[in-house]
Amino acid sequence: xxxxxxxxxxxxxxxxxxxxxxxxxxxxxxxxxxxxxxxxxxxxxxxxxxxxxxxxxxxxxxxxxxxxxxxxxxxxxxxxxxxxxxxxxxxxxxxxxxxxxxxxxxxxxxxxxxxxxxxxxxxxxxxxxxxxxxxxxxxxxxxxxxxxxxxxxxxxxxxxxxxxxxxxxxxxxxxxxxxxxxxxxxxxxxxxxxxxxxxxxxxxxxxxxxxxxxxxxxxxxxxxxxxxxxxxxxxxxxxxxxxxxx
Numbered sequence: 001x002x003x004x005x006x007x008x009x010x011x012x013x014x015x016x017x018x019x020x021x022x023x024x025x026x027x028x029x030x031x032x033x034x035x036x037x038x039x040x041x042x043x044x045x046x047x048x049x050x051x052x053x054x055x056x057x058x059x060x061x062x063x064x065x066x067x068x069x070x071x072x073x074x075x076x077x078x079x080x081x082x083x084x085x086x087x088x089x090x091x092x093x094x095x096x097x098x099x100x101x102x103x104x105x106x107x108x109x110x111x112x113x114x115x116x117x118x119x120x121x122x123x124x125x126x127x128x129x130x131x132x133x134x135x136x137x138x139x140x141x142x143x144x145x146x147x148x149x150x151x152x153x154x155x156x157x158x159x160x161x162x163x164x165x166x167x168x169x170x171x172x173x174x175x176x177x178x179x180x181x182x183x184x185x186x187x188x189x190x191x192x193x194x195x196x197x198x199x200x201x202x203x204x205x206x207x208x209x210x211x212x213x214x215x216x217x218x219x220x221x222x223x224x225x226x227x228x229x230x231x232x233x234x235x236x237x238x239x240x241x242x243x244x245x246x
Contacts, residue, residue: 001030002028002029002030002031003029003030003222003226003228004026004029004030004031004083004222004225004226005029005030005031006030007030007031007032007082007083007225008031008032008033008034008074008075008078008079008080008081008082008083009026009031009032009033009034009081009082009083009084009085009225010033010034010035010036010070010071010074010081010083010084010085010118010122011023011026011033011034011035011036011084011085011087012035012036012037012059012061012085012086012087012088012114012118013036013037013061013087013088013089014033014035014036014037014043014046014056014087015035015037015039015040015042015043015046015056016037016039016042016046016187017185017187017214018087018137018182018185018187018214018217018218019035019037019085019087019088020042020046020214021214021215021217021218022085022087022217022218022221022222023035023046023050023054024046024050025215025218025219025222026083026222026225027050027051027053027054029222029226031053031083031225032053032054032055032077032078032079033050033053033054033055034055034056034057034070034073034074034077034078035047035054035055035056035057036056036057036058036059036061036070036088037056037058037059037088038058038059038060040058043056043057043058044056055073055074055077055078057070057073059088061088061110061114061117061118062109062110062113062114062117063117064117064120064121067117067118067120067121068121070121071121071122071125074125075125080125080126080128080129081122081125081126081129081132082126082129082131082132082133083132083133083134083135083225084118084119084122084126084132084133084134084135085134085135085137085221085225086114086115086118086119086134086135086136086137086159087137088110088114089110089111089137089155090106090107090110090111090152091139091149091152092107092151092152093148093149093152094148094151095147095148096148096150099150099151103151104150104151104154106151107151107152107154107155108151108154108155108158110155111152111155111156111159112154112155112158112159112162115136115159115162116162119134119136119162119166119170119177122134123170123173123175126170126173126175127173127175129174130173130174131174131175131227132170132173132174132175132176133175133176133177133178133224133225133226133229134163134166134170134175134176134177134178135178135179135180135221135224135225136159136162136163136177136178136179136180137159137179137180137182137221138156138157138159138160138163138179138180138181138236139152139156139181139182140181140182140183140238140240140243140244141153141156141157142156142157142159142160142179142181142236143157143160143181143236143238143244144244159179160179160181160236163177163178163179163234163236164177164234167233167234167235168234170233171233176224176229176230176232176233177233177234178224178229178232178233178234178235178236178237179235179236179237180217180220180221180224180236180237180239181236181237181238181239181240181244182212182217182239182240183206183211183212183238183239183240183241183243183244184199184202184203184206184211184212184240184241184243185211185212185213185214185216185217186211186212186213186214187214199211205243205246206240206241206242206243207241207242207243207245207246208241208242209241210241211241212239212240212241216239217239220237220239224237
């Protein structure tokens with residue numbers, strides 16, 4: 001028996017990295033999953049790998065009409081949506097003074113506005129289940145600021161705040177809303193030739209002495225998506241190897 005048996009989930013940014021880890025585990029735990037991304041080839045390959053309970057869709061998370069389409073197709077394929085994981089995001093690094101307005105707005109649109117649009121679009125579907133869970137992937141940067149990340153920090157602090165505001169309003173419908181705040185996770189977005197040496201040095205400052213695997217974050221997301229977290233809402237869950245404790 002799976003921990004998500006009978007549940008229908010939407011996961012954004014699901015084609016690779018942390019999102020793909022979430023998709024794979026949700027399927028193993030009995031969920032039917034619509035996962036979305038702009039990485040079409042990788043998304044389609046993952047859907048083929050996982051079989052009929054996984055459906056991939058190309059998705060512009062900054063578009064309200066695209067969100068409406070995703071929710072409608074998820075309902076048509078599998079039924080009302082029980083779980084939404086707002087995982088899609090970008091993490092550019094640039095000094096404040098060098099960040100252009102266009103660059104700033106892009107990060108806000110992808111990381112913050114998309115979460116607002118996703119929660120709004122899924123609400124009517126989740127009302128039908130009366131037992132929904134929304135998991136918004138924020139960041140450790142949604143709790144403490146970092147240098148050269150003004151747009152990213154702003155977007156992730158906003159996701160944390162929106163999570164709490166939505167939790168207050170959605171509770172009457174039986175819908176829980178929580179945020180997850182990962183530290184440094186080994187994904188294709190974070191681990192590349194330019195960043196590998198830097199992250200190796202940073203890992204020495206982490207109390208657990210290493211960066212996390214995506215599957216470790218998935219364990220927490222799974223808990224929040226499942227009925228095991230039935231009395232948790234409006235809360236932030238930190239998974240950072242102890243960085244925030246310092």
